[in-house]
Structure formats: structure tokens, C-alpha cells
Amino acid sequence: MVKTVYTAGSGPAVVLMPEMPGISPHVLRLARWVRDAGFTVYVPSLFGTDGAYPTAEEGTKVLRRACVSAEFRAFAGGGTSPVTTWLRGLARQAHAECGGPGVGAIGLCFTGNFALTMALEPAVIAPVVNHPSRPSDDPAGLDMSDEDARMVRERIERDGLKVLAYRFDNDRWCTGQRFAAYQALLGDAFDGRVLPGDSARLDPPPFFRDVVETPHSVVTAHLVDDEGHPTVKARDEILAFLAERLILPGDGESDGRTQ
Numbered sequence: 001m002v003k004t005v006y007t008a009g010s011g012p013a014v015v016l017m018p019e020m021p022g023i024s025p026h027v028l029r030l031a032r033w034v035r036d037a038g039f040t041v042y043v044p045s046l047f048g049t050d051g052a053y054p055t056a057e058e059g060t061k062v063l064r065r066a067c068v069s070a071e072f073r074a075f076a077g078g079g080t081s082p083v084t085t086w087l088r089g090l091a092r093q094a095h096a097e098c099g100g101p102g103v104g105a106i107g108l109c110f111t112g113n114f115a116l117t118m119a120l121e122p123a124v125i126a127p128v129v130n131h132p133s134r135p136s137d138d139p140a141g142l143d144m145s146d147e148d149a150r151m152v153r154e155r156i157e158r159d160g161l162k163v164l165a166y167r168f169d170n171d172r173w174c175t176g177q178r179f180a181a182y183q184a185l186l187g188d189a190f191d192g193r194v195l196p197g198d199s200a201r202l203d204p205p206p207f208f209r210d211v212v213e214t215p216h217s218v219v220t221a222h223l224v225d226d227e228g229h230p231t232v233k234a235r236d237e238i239l240a241f242l243a244e245r246l247i248l249p250g251d252g253e254s255d256g257r258t259q
Contacts, residue, residue: 023047059207
């Protein structure tokens with residue numbers, strides 16, 4: 001399996017996975033914030049057109065192709081998506097290249113839960129699960145096989161990891177049922193944070209306005225880039241979470257956001 005991976009920055013590695021329908025300018029903005037906080041960011045191209053805001057029609061086509069792809073297994077009962085094996089390999093390679101105590105993993109939307117599944121790779125020590133939308137036909141589904149769920153729980157408990165997660169309270173793609181399922185699996189290790197839906201950006205790009213329709217992408221398409229805004233606070237909490245776990249004392253501190 002060969003895929004394009006964009007990299008930038010220096011410091012410990014963070015794998016930032018795109019949201020549906022691809023590596024949009026908002027995903028790239030988040031990548032720059034991660035880079036400027038003191039990390040080497042790795043952004044794998046998994047679907048869609050890199051760097052573009054697709055139309056609602058184009059984005060829907062990307063979504064449909066991904067949903068039937070054997071790489072992703074988007075529906076309940078499909079088990080763990082095979083692409084996560086490749087992503088764990090990317091994390092392993094990134095750790096070898098960047099050093100440090102380990103690697104961060106940020107999943108978004110369609111890739112949200114991948115950050116948790118990647119914790120099966122010992123190098124991954126800072127998983128961030130943002131508004132996980134799969135399986136699309138089961139609002140309480142975990143998007144992984146029962147065996148992988150058991151191994152993830154054991155790894156989290158054994159190594160004392162924390163899992164940071166975000167969603168809007170009225171998100172119909174990532175519901176409270178899904179966060180409750182994560183909580184049941186991981187207990188206190190799951191830190192699920194819920195933002196009010198009325199804090200979401202009101203004028204997102206066409207795919208999010210016409211297809212997603214509800215507040216969803218906390219730190220990308222629905223982020224409101226105003227100081228003190230709840231979505232900006234969520235972004236800063238993610239950067240602080242990564243810094244706390246990945247930057248060793250004496251290696252410098254994260255300074256949060258840099259344009």
C-alpha cells in the first residue's frame with residue numbers, strides 16, 4: 001500500500017489524518033498549528049483531492065467511494081479498517097525519524113476512531129479522537145473488531161494512556177451514544193469533551209453545509225477563529241495535550257497557536 005504523506009516541522013511526530021472529504025485547507029490549517037506548536041506533522045492522503053474545498057456533489061462522491069472501499073469498512077460489523085495497519089506503520093516510521101517519547105495521532109470525522117486504533121502501535125502515546133463518524137449505520141459503534149477493542153483497552157490501561165475526544169452536542173454524525181461507548185470501553189482514560197452546537201461556525205464550506213448539515217468538525221470546518229472561542233479553546237487543549245505527552249522537559253514548550 002503506497003500513499004502520499006505530507007510532512008512539515010520539527011520535533012516529535014504527530015500523525016494528522018484528514019476528515020471527509022479530504023485534506024482541505026482547514027485540515028492544512030490545523031496541520032500548521034500542530035507544526036508551529038513544536039511538532040513534525042505527518043498528513044497522509046487517504047481520499048479526495050488534496051488541498052481543495054470540494055463541492056457538495058464532489059464530496060458526496062468521495063464519501064460514497066470511501067464507504068464501499070475495502071480499506072475503510074465504514075459500516076457496523078465490518079471490524080477494524082485495514083488502513084489502520086498502514087497508519088500504525090506510518091506512526092512507527094515517524095517515531096524512528098523524529099525520536100522523542102512517542103507519537104501523537106489526531107483523527108477527524110471519518111478517520112476519528114483511527115487515532116484510537118493506532119494505539120495498538122506502541123509508539124502512539126497521545127491519541128486524539130475528533131467527532132468520529134463511523135460506523136455510519138450504528139451511532140453507538142466503535143469502528144473496530146471486538147478483539148482490537150480488547151487489546152486497545154489493555155494497552156491504554158497498561159501504559160496509563162489518556163484519550164482526548166471532542167464533539168458538538170447536536171452532532172448527528174457523532175452522537176452522545178458513541179462517546180458513551182468509548183467511555184464504557186476505556187473508563188476514566190477517555191476524556192470526552194462536548195461543545196455547544198451553537199458555537200459552531202455558521203458558514204462552513206459546501207460539503208459541510210449541504211451534506212453534513214449539522215455542527216461537526218470542531219477544530220476544522222466548524223472552528224471559529226476568534227480568541228477565546230470554544231472551538232479555539234478546544235484546539236489549544238489538543239496542542240497542550242500533545243505537548244504534555246510528547247515534548248520532554250528541556251526540549252522547549254508549546255506556545256499554542258502561531259499563524
